[in-house]
Amino acid sequence: MDERAFAAGQDFLLAAKTFWTTTMYRELRDTAAVRAPQAETMAHVAEVLEKTVLYQSFAWLERHLQRMKYAGRYGLMPYHRERRAALLNTVSGDEAALELDPDLALPAYYTGVDIHQQPGGVWRDDIAALAYERGARSTTPMLGTAHKDLHDRFTDIAVEQGAPEKVLDMGCGFGKSTQPFAQRFPDASIEAVDLSAPCVSLAAHTTQKNQAKNVRFRQMDACATDYDDESFDLVTSTMVIHEMPPKTIDAMLDEAYRVLEPGGRMVHLDFYCLPDAFRQFIYYGHARRNNEPYMPLLAETDLADVLARKGFTDIEIAPFQEASGVDMDANDAWRFPWTVIAATKPAVV
Amino acid sequence: MENAPHTSPNTPRAEQQFFDDPAMDRLMGTVMALAQEHYVLRDRVRALEGELARTKALNPAALDQEPTPEQRAETTADRSDFVEALLKPLLGQQEALGAPGRHSLKANV
Numbered sequence: 077m078d079e080r081a082f083a084a085g086q087d088f089l090l091a092a093k094t095f096w097t098t099t100m101y102r103e104l105r106d107t108a109a110v111r112a113p114q115a116e117t118m119a120h121v122a123e124v125l126e127k128t129v130l131y132q133s134f135a136w137l138e139r140h141l142q143r144m145k146y147a148g149r150y151g152l153m154p155y156h157r158e159r160r161a162a163l164l165n166t167v168s169g170d171e172a173a174l175e176l177d178p179d180l181a182l183p184a185y186y187t188g189v190d191i192h193q194q195p196g197g198v199w200r201d202d203i204a205a206l207a208y209e210r211g212a213r214s215t216t217p218m219l220g221t222a223h224k225d226l227h228d229r230f231t232d233i234a235v236e237q238g239a240p241e242k243v244l245d246m247g248c249g250f251g252k253s254t255q256p257f258a259q260r261f262p263d264a265s266i267e268a269v270d271l272s273a274p275c276v277s278l279a280a281h282t283t284q285k286n287q288a289k290n291v292r293f294r295q296m297d298a299c300a301t302d303y304d305d306e307s308f309d310l311v312t313s314t315m316v317i318h319e320m321p322p323k324t325i326d327a328m329l330d331e332a333y334r335v336l337e338p339g340g341r342m343v344h345l346d347f348y349c350l351p352d353a354f355r356q357f358i359y360y361g362h363a364r365r366n367n368e369p370y371m372p373l374l375a376e377t378d379l380a381d382v383l384a385r386k387g388f389t390d391i392e393i394a395p396f397q398e399a400s401g402v403d404m405d406a407n408d409a410w411r412f413p414w415t416v417i418a419a420t421k422p423a424v425v
Numbered sequence: 426m427e428n429a430p431h432t433s434p435n436t437p438r439a440e441q442q443f444f445d446d447p448a449m450d451r452l453m454g455t456v457m458a459l460a461q462e463h464y465v466l467r468d469r470v471r472a473l474e475g476e477l478a479r480t481k482a483l484n485p486a487a488l489d490q491e492p493t494p495e496q497r498a499e500t501t502a503d504r505s506d507f508v509e510a511l512l513k514p515l516l517g518q519q520e521a522l523g524a525p526g527r528h529s530l531k532a533n534v
Contacts, residue, residue, distance in 0.1 A: 080469065080472060081465050081469070084464060084465045084467075084468035085461055085465050087464075087468075088461050088464040088465070089461070127445075132443045132445075133443075135443045136450060140453070140454060144457065144458075144461065148458065149458065149462070150461065364441070
């Protein structure tokens, strides 16, 4: 496919998703408000909505616009596969900031589902990270080009207690979450780990292009790193935890605790706070439709309790405003339940 | 558990169903693919017209103006053929003689 056809095909999908995000979502929300104004549970919302053609169409579009985005005739994967050699050539090179582990055994939860409906997941194909990066630009159409703003806003929160010296970014993906720390804290030492070789490779390339010298990307399981105890004063993750089953989350939090210095802070940006039954219904449906099966399990986890039992203190779990201008209380378009989850390893245990 | 991942990556998995009739799910897929293709072509025609106008090979105003009754008349047959091809399947009638209706090889109960 030529570049114009690819762009037009993707633009069509984005326009359709914008309609879905705004007009269809509002109609669905209003329908729920009329038919189940006192709904207190997700099951109650489901009873009144699931048989409506409106909801069925809404659900179909969520599933299949995403399918078409990655796998359709003008999808990201066919586009990138056609250009494989040329694209990989643009990101290859001696990445000083990169460490791959060809022997790393990827966990079953990670390989068993192609998250976000990206065929092969974000790890199986060499060009997976490039397709993922391109796709992430239009994940939330209402944000437009404000994705960088999102990561900067999260970085602001993560460093509220002072400039970090040693940062670990768990599940860093293609490095978008890591870059603000690398750029804003040039004197800090930043380590970023992810299971996906294509993702950390792209992240390292981007870092090299940005001439950042203070960050290293490593292919590694965030649940079992090789860092010494008490190696970091800040541990972060961005949109990672919701992709993990409970046992893996548990292991990752244990690992964060282990590698944090006493007094160190752990800050995660994820999806968690669901304020009402309607949004829970929408979110659980999204999890299934977007191939993110563990989202509901995280939503049902008492994270504050889990963190407290691990010994963390100063636990803060609060909604996150992903972009300026978003009214978190009165927002009437579809949005993720953005949440910041933060906790401190006590200075004296 | 319904949401638990499957373990056989090489086996095609059945697509999720949203409408009461699974045929509607599949038909929607075809319609959306056609809609996307339509938009891609629309985009290309727009680009083509722009390029032709830029090189003075086309007068956009002439292209955009309402067709005359004569021009409309010239395209009537084509329009009718198009509409017939589009809508005739709704009649559910055979084009060539054959067995009618739905078929089943299930054993008689």
